[in-house]
């Protein structure tokens with residue numbers, strides 16, 4: 001049974017994340033795209049929020065602005081009480097390392113490293129991670145996503161779904177306060193997806209983590225306490241917990257019905273860039289670590 005939580009997630013203190021009036025524009029003149037158009041989002045600590053919406057509606061941009069991987073054009077982002085929009089690059093990187101686990105839509109694993117080394121990377125970037133105990137911890141994190149036997153494989157030797165699970169193990173290994181996951185089950189079969197979603201749910205219910213997850217799948221969204229629907233860079237609808245609904249068919253049907261009614265309402269004008277071919281560059285904004293393979297380890301966002 002899901003814990004009921006107050007507005008601060010039952011953990012007191014400030015919310016994990018507050019985004020106020022956030023805008024993000026890309027390009028100039030005729031090419032200009034308003035990826036986020038005045039987004040207000042508050043994540044209470046210890047909450048699980050899903051973000052849904054058509055391709056190109058701004059979901060990845062929202063996640064990346066939430067953790068300072070992308071810089072908003074306007075508005076405020078407060079992460080654990082820190083105003084990100086006024087922070088310099090180094091301070092942002094440190095804050096992210098200390099507080100955030102991020103699962104990229106495109107995984108962003110380092111191809112030269114094994115699965116175990118990829119998972120251990122956040123510990124290494126924090127100045128540790130070299131000892132036997134940390135190696136064991138990384139293998140344990142891999143076991144929890146069902147990949148204990150693939151610790152020595154490199155990303156190219158793993159399937160898309162396996163790489164996705166390595167990315168999740170890497171995001172969770174530091175037990176971050178905020179976990180942002182961009183379609184973390186997009187490449188997984190239903191049974192593996194259920195297992196991964198259970199891990200995210202457990203990190204909220206037992207460790208008090210806050211989870212923000214993008215998904216196109218109503219069943220995945222049913223693991224969340226709340227679903228935000230995005231269209232054309234705006235939060236157009238919110239489906240809040242109405243009495244401890246459990247993940248599964250009933251909740252998923254309710255979410256799917258709301259998606260259909262929103263799609264019907266928006267019709268063809270579902271926003272600039274909306275449509276099956278309008279996706280951004282696979283979750284990589286200008287501030288994100290594009291071409292991560294060539295980046296120095298100290299610059300890598302994990």
Ligand SMILES: Nc1ncnc2c1ncn2[C@@H]1O[C@H](COP(=O)(O)OP(=O)(O)OP(=O)(O)O)[C@@H](O)[C@H]1O
Pocket residue numbers: 026027033034035053054055056057058059060061062105272273274278279280281282283284285286
């Ligand atoms: N670096 C960029 N330069 C120019 N436009 C961008 C950039 N990143 C994203 N966009 C545009 O911003 C809009 C929102 O992109 P975003 O990646 O956030 O969408 P999304 O909702 O995550 O889509 P999907 O479901 O396909 O992943 C899209 O129109 C996209 O083309």
Ligand SMILES: [Mg+2]
Pocket residue numbers: 059060061105182280282283
């Ligand atoms: Mg995306």
